[in-house]
Amino acid sequence: MSGSLDTWVAIIGVSLTTALTRGSFVAFAARLKLHPLVEEALRFAPAAVLGALVVPALVLRHGHVDVSLANQRLLAALFAAVIMWRTRSMIGAIIAGMGAATLLRLYT
Secondary structure, three states, X not given: XXXXXXXXXXXXXXXXXXXXXXXXXXXXXXXXXXXXXXXXXXXXXXXXXXXXXXXXXXXXEOOEEOOOOOOHHHHHHHHHHHHHHHHOOHHHXXXXXXXXXXXXXXXX
């Protein structure tokens, strides 16, 4: 096969595989009965994924874990978390966190 044909075969194959695997959950969801403990655990999947994406961005600096006061991103995130905890305002926490990150970056 030529390089271009290989590429198209790979794209179509990956697309079909993705559509079939994801579509199967939609097509068979009504027939699928999960154990109540599994259903309860799946409720926490979005928070776990978000944590898995955000935490490394906050604590890794130059490839190493940094939980010191020199880590500006972590300090800004902690400030935003306190604002969220106290006010229960998502937009307020975002604004506070971005503001803190900007000020820390400008003045340290």
